[in-house]
Amino acid sequence: MSISPGSLLSPVIDWLNTHWHPFFMLISKIVESSLDAIEAALLTLPAYGVIGILAISAGVLLSARIGLLVIATLGFCVLNNQWVATMQTLALVSVSVFIAVLIAFPLGVLASRHQRLEAGLRPLLDIMQTVPPWVYLIPAVIFFSLGRVPALIATIIYGIPPMLRITTLAFKQIPNEMLELGQAMGAPPFTILFKIEMPVALPTILVGLNQCILMSLAMVVLAGLVGAGGLGSEVTRGLTRMEMGLGLRAGLSIVVIALLLDRLTRAALQRKRKIYT
Numbered sequence: 001m002s003i004s005p006g007s008l009l010s011p012v013i014d015w016l017n018t019h020w021h022p023f024f025m026l027i028s029k030i031v032e033s034s035l036d037a038i039e040a041a042l043l044t045l046p047a048y049g050v051i052g053i054l055a056i057s058a059g060v061l062l063s064a065r066i067g068l069l070v071i072a073t074l075g076f077c078v079l080n081n082q083w084v085a086t087m088q089t090l091a092l093v094s095v096s097v098f099i100a101v102l103i104a105f106p107l108g109v110l111a112s113r114h115q116r117l118e119a120g121l122r123p124l125l126d127i128m129q130t131v132p133p134w135v136y137l138i139p140a141v142i143f144f145s146l147g148r149v150p151a152l153i154a155t156i157i158y159g160i161p162p163m164l165r166i167t168t169l170a171f172k173q174i175p176n177e178m179l180e181l182g183q184a185m186g187a188p189p190f191t192i193l194f195k196i197e198m199p200v201a202l203p204t205i206l207v208g209l210n211q212c213i214l215m216s217l218a219m220v221v222l223a224g225l226v227g228a229g230g231l232g233s234e235v236t237r238g239l240t241r242m243e244m245g246l247g248l249r250a251g252l253s254i255v256v257i258a259l260l261l262d263r264l265t266r267a268a269l270q271r272k273r274k275i276y277t
Contacts, residue, residue, distance in 0.1 A: 013142055028149045031095070035148055038091040047083045051075060062267040069263055073256040082231065082253040089230035089257065092223065093216050096152050100159035100212055105205075108167025109193070118168060125161040133158050134222050141226055151223030151232075159216040166208030170201035203269055210265035217258050231257075 017024075042050060051074045059067025077086040111118040136157050140150030174197055182192040224232025231250045238247025 013139060017143060024143045028144050028147075031149045031152055032147075034095055035091050035152070038094060039088055042087040042091060043084065047074075047078045051078070058264065058267075062264070062271060066263060066267050069260060073260040076256050077253045080249045080253055082234065082249060085229070085231045085234050085250065086253055086257060089217075089220050089232070089254070092148060092152060092155065092220065092228060092230055093213065093261075096155035096216050096219075097159060097209075097213050099152075100156045100216070101163055101209065103156070104160045104163035104208075104212070105167055108164045108208075109171055111164070111168045112171035121164070125165060128157060129161045133219055134225070137222065137226055146227045148223075148228045150226050151219070151228035155216045155219040155223065158219050159212040162211035162215055163208045166211065167201075167205055170204035170208070171197060173204065174200050206265060206269040210262060210269070213261050213265060214258060217254065217261065220254060 045053075051071055054074065055067040055070040058070050074086070077083055107117075107121065111121055133154065136154035137150055140153045144150045144153070178196055178200065179192060182196045187195070220228075220230055220232035221235050222232065224230065224234070224236035227233065231254050234250030235247050235254070238244065238250060
């Protein structure tokens with residue numbers, strides 16, 4: 001006798017798809033509108049105008065070296081004729097990371113305070129990080145059809161575990177003396193959280209954000225398989241057409257964007273450490 005997980009889950013998925021279809025369509029419209037708005041904002045100005053604004057902002061807020069890196073990496077995407085695809089990928093990654101952080105951060109804070117919740121989340125996070133990423137695309141495509149929405153959902157699921165784990169670790173490492181000091185001064189819990197705990201935990205949280213961004217960016221190629229657009233679709237198109245040049249240009253663009261986002265978050269982390277030391 002064998003047990004088929006598919007035979008057990010299929011009736012549930014069919015029921016959800018039948019009775020909750022309007023809800024899934026509402027989510028799809030909200031996600032599509034958010035992505036369209038971000039893409040429109042990124043593509044309104046000419047490419048070199050966007051690069052100039054981002055480079056100046058990075059140079060002022062972080063360092064001149066990071067500003068030059070912005071020019072080099074995004075300029076590479078322009079010269080590769082991958083600017084529009086790059087902006088589509090950045091829109092997808094930014095929305096997915098925002099939602100992943102919105103889910104993972106409060107859960108991480110709660111898990112740091114309640115051991116039972118942390119113990120219950122641990123095996124779930126292990127499964128989320130162990131299951132092959134493309135498996136997440138299957139139910140997402142069933143509920144939301146092909147396009148950017150299932151790619152976004154799969155990216156969110158893939159980005160939650162590192163952010164949640166590191167947030168939990170960050171708050172568990174806060175010295176008890178600092179919490180006791182806040183309580184002795186009569187500060188309410190929210191004041192202790194945002195005025196005492198957050199500044200101490202922020203450098204470690206930024207490490208989790210860095211990992212969440214990179215894990216989300218790693219999903220863009222798989223997202224191209226379901227018609228999400230962006231650099232992932234360019235890589236997929238190069239594979240299906242056996243065009244090495246197209247696949248290589250898109251792949252290198254993904255690499256330089258990953259490098260840029262990694263260095264941006266690292267520079268922000270170093271800046272925060274200097275502030276609190």
